[in-house]
Amino acid sequence: MERWQPRHGRRGRGRGSYSSSSFSQSNDSGPSKTSNHVRKTTTNLSNSVINNKQDHNDAEILPNLIGTCPFMCPIEERTQRERLRDLAIFERLNGNPSKSSSTLAVKKFCRTISSKDLRDMDLRPLQVLEDTLNYLLTIFESKEHPFEAVHDFIFDRTRSIRQDLSMQNIITGDQAVSMYERIVKFHIISHYKLRINATANSNVSPMHHLNMEQLTKTLASLYHIYDTNHKSGNTYETEGEFYSFYVLLHLGSDHQPTGESLSLWFRSLPYSIINSKEMMFSRRLLSLFESWRLQAKSLSTCGHM
Numbered sequence: 001m002e003r004w005q006p007r008h009g010r011r012g013r014g015r016g017s018y019s020s021s022s023f024s025q026s027n028d029s030g031p032s033k034t035s036n037h038v039r040k041t042t043t044n045l046s047n048s049v050i051n052n053k054q055d056h057n058d059a060e061i062l063p064n065l066i067g068t069c070p071f072m073c074p075i076e077e078r079t080q081r082e083r084l085r086d087l088a089i090f091e092r093l094n095g096n097p098s099k100s101s102s103t104l105a106v107k108k109f110c111r112t113i114s115s116k117d118l119r120d121m122d123l124r125p126l127q128v129l130e131d132t133l134n135y136l137l138t139i140f141e142s143k144e145h146p147f148e149a150v151h152d153f154i155f156d157r158t159r160s161i162r163q164d165l166s167m168q169n170i171i172t173g174d175q176a177v178s179m180y181e182r183i184v185k186f187h188i189i190s191h192y193k194l195r196i197n198a199t200a201n202s203n204v205s206p207m208h209h210l211n212m213e214q215l216t217k218t219l220a221s222l223y224h225i226y227d228t229n230h231k232s233g234n235t236y237e238t239e240g241e242f243y244s245f246y247v248l249l250h251l252g253s254d255h256q257p258t259g260e261s262l263s264l265w266f267r268s269l270p271y272s273i274i275n276s277k278e279m280m281f282s283r284r285l286l287s288l289f290e291s292w293r294l295q296a297k298s299l300s301t302c303g304h305m
């Protein structure tokens with residue numbers, strides 16, 4: 001593995017608390033049995049989405065790796081970043097830019113990874129990853145610092161969580177499903193907040209684009225995990241909600257996120273998802289929006305005659 005390399009982009013600058021239920025784990029995500037029809041149609045959907053949108057780093061699978069790092073950040077990385085003074089403000093012990101601790105430092109996303117020298121101690125096991133995500137989401141609604149700084153920190157560290165999950169091929173079980181679902185919700189809420197702040201801050205627009213990109217990729221990975229669990233005979237009550245988010249991505253968009261028509265995508269979905277209350281609401285909203293857009297276009301044309 002190429003050792004951690006410092007990145008010279010933006011760094012997070014704030015710390016706060018978060019108590020919303022948006023990210024809380026729910027018993028509604030528990031598995032239940034599904035039919036062969038569900039497994040078949042969901043497979044078609046997942047293949048289409050994953051082939052086009054899944055993050056390369058999410059897709060990389062390295063065999064026989066089980067993380068043993070007990071901390072949110074490997075000691076070697078933390079020590080190196082302390083030496084380089086590359087600590088986000090959330091990670092600084094008593095505000096010291098060259099000192100952190102195992103309860104503050106969080107592993108950064110590494111864009112370039114090779115399996116050549118990858119060690120188990122470089123990867124965090126599932127429970128540590130879940131604890132890390134819980135910690136990050138307590139920071140999410142910090143009022144002490146600009147939201148953009150808070151988002152930037154969590155944006156990077158959740159990518160690192162996804163990377164550790166994929167490198168250990170952790171794609172089954174309730175914990176993996178719940179973690180991806182909570183990361184999706186982080187990106188959705190961030191999408192809304194970044195859009196609100198976009199008019200006041202010119203630096204927000206690129207962040208908004210990157211957030212949407214990672215939202216789409218995280219959804220693709222989540223659909224792949226759903227499909228993998230279907231093969232074991234499990235489905236989740238939250239699937240209707242998270243598949244409906246894909247429909248909402250089409251609001252105001254002239255392109256298809258996966259390159260295929262939405263009507264074709266609908267035909268690939270199982271009956272249980274199509275008829276879920278979340279999907280029915282999303283489809284109704286999309287229909288109303290398209291109707292409104294056509295009327296607005298017609299009125300605009302008449303106004304120029």
